[in-house]
Amino acid sequence: MKNIFILFIAISAILTPAMNYGSGDPFSQTKFVPAISFIMDVSWLNRDLNGFSTEGFEIPGFLHAGHTDGHSHSGSIVNGVKGFNLNYAELSLFATVDPYFDLFTSFHLSEDSFEIEEVYVSTRKLPHGFRLKIGKFLSSFGRFNAQHAHTWNFQELPLVYHVFFGVDGLNEKGVQLNWVAPIDFYLTLGCEILQGENCASFGVEEEEFYSDDEGKGEDAKVPGLLTLFGKSSVDIGDLVILGGVSYAGGETRSVHEGTEGEHLLSGSSEVFGFDVTLKYLLDSYRYISLQTEYMNREFDGKLSGSYQNIGDGDQEASFTRSQAGFYSEFVFRFSRLWRTAARLDMLVRNSVEIDGIDEGLPKNMKRYSFMFDYTPTEFSRIRLQYNYNKYLYYNGDLKNFGEMNLQLNISVGAHGAHPF
Amino acid sequence: MKKKLIIIFIIVGLLFFTSVVEAKLKVVATYNYIGDLVKKIGGDKVKVIALAKGYKDPHFVTPRPSFIAKMRQADLLIMNGGQLEIGWLPPIIRKANNPKVNPGSPGLLDLFEFIDAIDVPLEVSRAQGDVHPDGNPHFHLNPENILKVSEAIKNKLIEVDSANMENYQNNFEEFSAKWKQKIEEWKKAMKPFEGKNVVQYHKNCDYFLNWAGMKKIGTLEPVPGIPPTTKHILFMIDVIKHKGCEFIIHDVYHMKKPSRFVSNRTGVKMVILPHDVGAVNEATDIISLFDEIVRRLTK
Numbered sequence: 096m097k098n099i100f101i102l103f104i105a106i107s108a109i110l111t112p113a114m115n116y117g118s119g120d121p122f123s124q125t126k127f128v129p130a131i132s133f134i135m136d137v138s139w140l141n142r143d144l145n146g147f148s149t150e151g152f153e154i155p156g157f158l159h160a161g162h163t164d165g166h167s168h169s170g171s172i173v174n175g176v177k178g179f180n181l182n183y184a185e186l187s188l189f190a191t192v193d194p195y196f197d198l199f200t201s202f203h204l205s206e207d208s209f210e211i212e213e214v215y216v217s218t219r220k221l222p223h224g225f226r227l228k229i230g231k232f233l234s235s236f237g238r239f240n241a242q243h244a245h246t247w248n249f250q251e252l253p254l255v256y257h258v259f260f261g262v263d264g265l266n267e268k269g270v271q272l273n274w275v276a277p278i279d280f281y282l283t284l285g286c287e288i289l290q291g292e293n294c295a296s297f298g299v300e301e302e303e304f305y306s307d308d309e310g311k312g313e314d315a316k317v318p319g320l321l322t323l324f325g326k327s328s329v330d331i332g333d334l335v336i337l338g339g340v341s342y343a344g345g346e347t348r349s350v351h352e353g354t355e356g357e358h359l360l361s362g363s364s365e366v367f368g369f370d371v372t373l374k375y376l377l378d379s380y381r382y383i384s385l386q387t388e389y390m391n392r393e394f395d396g397k398l399s400g401s402y403q404n405i406g407d408g409d410q411e412a413s414f415t416r417s418q419a420g421f422y423s424e425f426v427f428r429f430s431r432l433w434r435t436a437a438r439l440d441m442l443v444r445n446s447v448e449i450d451g452i453d454e455g456l457p458k459n460m461k462r463y464s465f466m467f468d469y470t471p472t473e474f475s476r477i478r479l480q481y482n483y484n485k486y487l488y489y490n491g492d493l494k495n496f497g498e499m500n501l502q503l504n505i506s507v508g509a510h511g512a513h514p515f
Numbered sequence: 516m517k518k519k520l521i522i523i524f525i526i527v528g529l530l531f532f533t534s535v536v537e538a539k540l541k542v543v544a545t546y547n548y549i550g551d552l553v554k555k556i557g558g559d560k561v562k563v564i565a566l567a568k569g570y571k572d573p574h575f576v577t578p579r580p581s582f583i584a585k586m587r588q589a590d591l592l593i594m595n596g597g598q599l600e601i602g603w604l605p606p607i608i609r610k611a612n613n614p615k616v617n618p619g620s621p622g623l624l625d626l627f628e629f630i631d632a633i634d635v636p637l638e639v640s641r642a643q644g645d646v647h648p649d650g651n652p653h654f655h656l657n658p659e660n661i662l663k664v665s666e667a668i669k670n671k672l673i674e675v676d677s678a679n680m681e682n683y684q685n686n687f688e689e690f691s692a693k694w695k696q697k698i699e700e701w702k703k704a705m706k707p708f709e710g711k712n713v714v715q716y717h718k719n720c721d722y723f724l725n726w727a728g729m730k731k732i733g734t735l736e737p738v739p740g741i742p743p744t745t746k747h748i749l750f751m752i753d754v755i756k757h758k759g760c761e762f763i764i765h766d767v768y769h770m771k772k773p774s775r776f777v778s779n780r781t782g783v784k785m786v787i788l789p790h791d792v793g794a795v796n797e798a799t800d801i802i803s804l805f806d807e808i809v810r811r812l813t814k
Contacts, residue, residue, distance in 0.1 A: 191619070197609070217609070219617050224587055226612040275587045275612045281580040283610075328580035335579050379572035379768045431742065472740065473602070474641060507641075510598075512606045515578050 129190035255420035291319025320345030362396010569793025596627025597652030645740025
């Protein structure tokens with residue numbers, strides 16, 4: 096309720112100048128109103144599975160039961176339950192601050208929360224092709240991470256992103272420096288120094304884990320996360336090739352609620368990513384595109400607390416994870432209004448060792464997705480999507496199931512530019 | 516790890532220094548017709564790159580990452596404006612990290628500021644389709660507007676590169692004299708069509724038709740940017756039969772089926788008009804573009 100109140104104040108603060116001062120007012124500020132856009136996303140879902148949602152399911156070695164939503168913020172999960180879903184709404188503001196900065200904000204709204212997904216300034220005047228971003232933003236790691244949900248080709252983010260970074264992706268407070276090379280083909284290099292609060296791979300706080308102990312644990316140093324990325328692109332006629340390599344490395348501190356009780360992971364993780372996109376433009380509207388991203392994660396550290404093989408209470412064990420996954424998607428926009436696409440998600444490596452002993456966790460977990468979408472204008476989209484899931488476990492057993500959803504995505508206000 | 520970092524630094528450093536400043540002024544133009552005007556006025560003192568392909572829909576340009584590399588090195592960006600580039604240009608400028616071409620900088624020239632727009636809507640609602648709140652952006656098909664924007668381009672080139680002022684001034688005078696002469700030629704050729712009715716697929720030749728004194732009696736798109744519906748097509752067939760019509764004008768990038776259907780049903784000639792330099796083989800520069808438009812209408 097409080098959040099809705101804040102939203103109301105925010106919107107009225109933005110609109111007030113436009114309403115109160117008509118033309119002829121010498122103090123009119125109307126022309127300084129930032130570019131505003133608003134997006135809504137709703138869907139209807141059915142899955143051939145008993146139960147209302149997938150609560151209690153897990154992805155062994157990646158996400159625990161109760162955390163299969165990737166530690167999402169309250170209510171921000173897409174297609175959470177059978178039936179109607181209000182997936183999210185998004186309010187974005189963009190304006191040039193002064194000759195030196197641009198400001199971009201994006202608020203993520205769900206039925207009962209109002210969150211700052213992104214708020215950052217970006218420099219306008221740095222020389223030699225440099226740009227600095229300061230604030231909270233979606234990391235430029237990989238191809239997919241920085242894209243907003245309404246531009247995705249499928250309704251959910253790729254599985255490998257889900258398990259490594261959570262459903263909100265790598266979205267952190269910090270700074271980014273990037274550089275565009277002054278050469279005839281596209282090459283950009285960048286690095287980010289981030290707080291390191293990602294729920295799935297990184298973290299700096301041990302939270303309350305040792306609160307009833309003798310102050311045993313230690314919070315990690317901050318900032319806890321460093322990313323590096325390089326992207327390059329060439330055109331061969333109407334074929335556009337874009338490739339990138341990315342790295343994210345930092346501290347990991349995360350408290351998990353397992354089936355046997357609470358345990359803490361502490362150590363450090365490194366994620367390497369490799370992506371390539373081929374897009375062939377058939378004419379002004381039609382294209383074929385093939386996009387794939389492979390990611391590998393290495394965690395080295397220790398596990399403390401209650402966990403199946405190490406007993407109860409304050410036990411400690413060395414713990415390593417060596418995991419990888421990829422997705423490949425094929426999109427065909429076969430007319431101005433229609434697109435179809437298929438995606439394969441796969442987690443191909445899942446080696447978890449406790450005190451040097453391999454846990455023998457399952458691998459080759461998969462998801463197949465197909466979709467058709469209809470985009471009558473640039474401001475509305477209707478999408479029918481089918482997923483066949485072979486990655487969720489319940490009480491140790493793999494549950495295969497299909498799900499079908501029908502999604503409506505609407506945007507109003509400022510005209511968003513099309514991402515590549 | 517350390518070794519790798521050193522190698523990366525060396526590569527970056529090399530890239531840095533290989534970008535030795537070229538003597539020519541680097542101009543990025545969003546569309547071919549702008550690129551051609553810059554070539555005509557800049558002569559050999561400028562290096563021009565046009566981003567969009569002339570044979571594609573100017574509203575839907577794929578924002579290729581290679582555009583960012585071109586924008587990164589630009590001394591000057593010249594755009595059409597009127598929100599024609601709204602769907603693809605802003606992120607290219609933002610990602611290029613080039614302060615010279617940021618909105619508000621002297622290195623960005625918006626040609627729309629120099630012409631009088633037509634069809635500026637009083638009320639704007641997207642229920643009317645893909646409306647341009649500042650008016651119809653396809654102004655370059657009025658030959659008089661070409662004179663206005665070439666002068667703006669000349670002034671801008673002089674502003675950012677005053678050393679070559681004389682060159683720009685001379686080229687501009689030569690071009691505008693030639694252009695004025697061509698206007699008379701085209702006017703004469705189009706004279707017989709003054710007052711005649713015409714139907715377009717999309718409102719992209721309005722400026723030319725107004726200039727030629729032709730009467731626009733409708734478009735096959737029910738509202739801009741929305742593909743024709745059966746109902747609207749039948750309505751337009753009725754309008755054509757009732758009012759009479761000289762041409763059905765179609766562009767090079769939309770599907771020809773709806774226009775061909777109406778043409779077959781009514782017996783009115785369908786003419787495919789190039790909208791930009793490079794839209795058809797004959798339109799190799801701004802002069803031959805207009806030559807070709809006039810030739811296709813009058814043949």
